Amino acid sequence: MNKEIVIGLLKEHTGVYSSSLVSNRIGEEDICSFCQNVNRDTLLLMTKITGARKTVDVGIALEDAAEQDPYKPYQTAGFKLFRRAQTGGTKSIFQNSFTMGYKAVVIISHGVPNIPPVYLENALKNLRNGASAVVGPLINGTFYLVGMTLSEHRNLINSGKMDIIDFEDNDARERSVALIMDSCDHCHILPEWYRIENIKDLQRLHSDYKKGIGYKARWTNATALVLM
Numbered sequence: 001m002n003k004e005i006v007i008g009l010l011k012e013h014t015g016v017y018s019s020s021l022v023s024n025r026i027g028e029e030d031i032c033s034f035c036q037n038v039n040r041d042t043l044l045l046m047t048k049i050t051g052a053r054k055t056v057d058v059g060i061a062l063e064d065a066a067e068q069d070p071y072k073p074y075q076t077a078g079f080k081l082f083r084r085a086q087t088g089g090t091k092s093i094f095q096n097s098f099t100m101g102y103k104a105v106v107i108i109s110h111g112v113p114n115i116p117p118v119y120l121e122n123a124l125k126n127l128r129n130g131a132s133a134v135v136g137p138l139i140n141g142t143f144y145l146v147g148m149t150l151s152e153h154r155n156l157i158n159s160g161k162m163d164i165i166d167f168e169d170n171d172a173r174e175r176s177v178a179l180i181m182d183s184c185d186h187c188h189i190l191p192e193w194y195r196i197e198n199i200k201d202l203q204r205l206h207s208d209y210k211k212g213i214g215y216k217a218r219w220t221n222a223t224a225l226v227l228m
Contacts, residue, residue, distance in 0.1 A: 001057065001100070001101060001102075002054075002055055002056055002057045002102075003102060003103040003104065004055075004056045004057065004102065004103065004104045004105075004106070004124060004127070004128075005056070005057040005058065005059055005080065005097055005102050005104075005105055005106070006046055006049060006052075006056060006057070006058050006059070006106045006107075006108065006120065006124070007058070007059035007060070007061050007080075007082060007093060007097065007105065007106070007107050007108065008039075008042045008043060008045075008046055008058075008059070008060060008061065008107075008108045008110075009061045009084065009090070009093075009107065009108065009109055009110045010039045010042065010060055010061065010062055010063075010066075010110060011035055011038075011039070011063065011110045011111070012035055012039075012062075012063065012066050033223060034220075034223050034227065037219035037220050037222070037223045038110070038111060038113050038196070038217075038219075038220050038223075039110075039113075040219045041113035041114070041215070041217035041218070041219050041220045042108065042110070042112075042113045043058075043060070043074065043079070044217075044219075045108075045113060045114075045115065045117065045120075045215050045217070046058045046108070046120075048117045048120075048215070049117070049120055049121065049124070050121060053077075053078040053079075056124065057080055057102075058078065058079050058080070059079055059080035059081065059082055059097075060074055060079050060080070060081055060082065061082040061083070061084045061093050061107070062081065062082070062083055062084065063083075063084055064083055064084065068081070082096060082097070089167065089168050090107055090146065090167040090168065091162065091165075091167065093105075093107055094107070094148070094153055095153075098150050098153050102150070103149060103150050104124075104127045104128075104147065104148070104149050104150070105147060105148065105153075106120070106123050106124060106127070106134070106145060106146070106147035107145065107146050107147065108120075108144065108145055109138070109141075109142075109143060109144045109145065109195065110195075111195040111196045111197065112138075112144040112193060112194075112195050112196070113196075113215070113217040113219075113220045114205055114208060114209070114214040114215045114216070114217040114220065115136075115144060115145070115193055115214060115215060116193075116213075116214045116215060117215055119136060119145065119190050119191065119193070120145070122134075122188075122190060123136070123145055123147050123188075123190060124147075126188040127147055127148075127149060130185075130186055131184075131186045131187060131188040132148060132149045132151060132152035132155075132184035132185060132186060132187070133146075133147065133148040133149070133152050133180050133181075133183075133184045133187045133188070134146075134147040134148070134187070134188040134189075134190060135147075135177060135180065135187070135188075135189055135190065136189075136190035136191075136192075136193060137173065137177070137189070137190075137192050137193075138173075138192065138193060138194060138195050139192045139193065139194045140194055140195055140197055140201070141170055141173075141195050141197075142166075142167060142168060142169065142170055142172075142173045142176075143167060143173070144193045144195065145190060146167060148180075148184075152180075152183065152184050155183050155184065156179075156180070156183050159183060161179045161180075161182075161183055164176075164179060165179050165180065177189075193214075196220070199227070199228060202224040202227055202228050203224075203228060205217065205220065205221060205224055206221055206224050206225065206228065209221045
């Protein structure tokens with residue numbers, strides 16, 4: 001086991017989109033091809049991290065109801081498997097990771113398979129070089145990335161601030177960032193990015209793909225061409 005781990009939040013089915021057009025075209029399958037391809041690109045993105053599975057562990061965070069068997073090949077390939085509790089969400093993953101013995105944990109949100117790899121590298125670099133927390137804000141949501149050290153996690157727990165922080169509620173983003181920054185000596189803020197939530201986001205992903213902006217999430221892009 002290494003001292004650092006990067007964990008991707010996976011979703012097997014995204015049933016609600018702000019655009020009904022996307023929802024209607026995706027359908028209501030338990031595991032839809034769109035979600036599968038977003039997850040696949042997210043996992044491929046994590047393997048691009050310098051030292052992935054050698055000096056930096058990589059993990060998958062599944063929802064409580066998700067079947068484990070389809071992800072066994074990823075475990076065989078070196079991914080650690082986590083469960084995201086319905087109560088606790090991202091907080092539960094941080095807690096479980098630090099309990100396992102990790103010294104720094106970075107969590108990537110779902111729906112952002114094309115994050116520029118340099119953002120992930122910068123998150124790890126800052127945590128190694130004195131930052132106790134790092135956050136990547138979403139243009140259309142909360143965070144695409146949150147990372148912290150073991151000592152920062154302890155500070156947030158002991159001060160009671162972790163009870164107030166909400167990594168999932170859009171309206172709580174600024175308050176959560178303020179609480180994290182108030183708790184640590186140095187908190188690094190990454191550039192904003194966007195999550196795929198509607199047709200406009202799919203169009204942007206395809207445009208970025210053609211321009212070479214961000215990670216080339218080819219599986220998601222191929223599905224986007226069908227949905228747009």
